[in-house]
Amino acid sequence: MPELPEVQALAERMAEAFAGRTVARVQVLSVQVLKTFDPPVSALEGLAVEGVGRYGKFLDVRTAGGPHLVLHLDRAGWIRHRSSFPPKPVRPGRGPLALRLVLDDGSGFDITEQGTTKRLAAYVVTDPKLVPGISGLGADPLGAAFTPAVLTELASRSRRRLKTFLTDQSVLAGIGNAYSDEILHSARLSPYATAAALDEEQRTRLYRAIREVLRTAVAEAHAAPADALKAEKKAALAVHGRAGEPCPRCGSTVRSVNFADKSLQYCPTCQTGGRVLADRRLSRLLK
Template sequence: MPELPEVQALAERMAEASAGRTVARVEVLSVQVLKTFDPPVSALEGRAVEGVGRYGKFLDLRTTGGPHLVLHLARAGWIRHRAAFSAKPVRPGRGPLALRLVLDDGSGFDITEQGTTKRLAAYVVTDPHLVPGIGRLGADPLGEGFTPAVLAGLAAGARQRLKTFLTDQSVLAGIGNAYSDEILHAARLSPYAIASALGEEQVAQLYTAVREVLGSAVAQAHDAPADALKSEKKAALAVHGRSGEPCPRCGDTVRSVNFADKSLQYCPTCQTGGRVLADRRLSRLLK
């Protein structure tokens, strides 16, 4: 799933590729993708692109004097810039292509989603905060207003396990399954620790890990070629997706806890005092 660093990189690439351009047309190719009807998607056409920003894991393409196109890539969505498109029309509902945005110079973007579970979402709105997911977002962990005191306040009122706390978008916007594992490993904290039980030093460790892990990932994504964003992300991960491999810090074996639709990875030596966490595959902990 694209998380904050990848979404930030995609926003930057979209902004660069669409600078000075006008939306020529928007083709909705999946019946599930468009979540709004007023304004219509045609309201974007003929509008100059003003910029592309990010709210958590949401992308926001702004048009001058017109609506916003807000995208959430969900688990399997992606965006690819095209210098030009084939003259052959695309049949709606076939293949991974969900939405196509064509600019006035013939270039544009294909928004795709792999797999059979379709969760990718597009919204055409006058204000991005009208999108329910954006309206519920918590603090941006790389924002200027995110301080150790803010994190301490959020943690103090949260009876959640740290894994859930970090991935709760109403608490911290943009952190998902992969980077939460990386942050907790960097902070040497158990994913099962209760957020409100953290001491002052542990909160400081967590804050430092959040800023350093995400900051490093944003820098890496900024420098990576567009087609290599996914592979570069995977290659840089220390524990996420590396169950059975040695921890790069201590050499212990990275362990995994599997749930109904996702998993977490951690190092027992670095994070749980050597204790191996029970693998409750049907747990509802992370729902």
């Protein structure tokens, strides 16, 4: 799933491509993708694009004096810039193409989703805050307003495990499964530790890890070619998706805890005092 760093990189790339351009045509090619009906998607056509922003994992395409196109890529969605499109309009079908956005110079973007589980979402709204997922977002972990004091307040109110605390979008917006594993590894904290039970020194480590891991990932995503964003993200991860490999810090074997369609990875030596976590506890962790 694209998380804050990848979404930020996509927003910057889209903003560059949209600069000075007008929306010529929007084609909805998957019945599941569009979650709103008023304004209609056709209301975007003929409008200049003012910029592209980010709310957590949401992309916000702003038009001049008109509605916003808000996108959430979920697990399998992606956006590809196209310098041109075939002259013949594509027909709706069962393929990965969900939405096509064509600009006045013939360039644009294809929004795609792989797999059979369709969770990619597009909204046409007068205000991004009308999107339910945006209205309930918590603090932006890279925003100026996110300070150590804010983290202390948020953690003190939460009896959740750290893994769930970090990935709860109503607490911290934009952190997902991969970067939560990386943050906890960097902070040397167990994913099963309770947020409210952290002492001051542990909270300081957690705050620093959140900022450093995400800032580094944003810089790496910005430097990577658009088509290589996913591969570059995977290559840069220390523990997530690396079960059975040596921990890059201590050399111990990275372990995994699996539950349903999710998993977490961690280093027992660095994070849990050598203790191997049991899967049976994950049912509570991922609620």
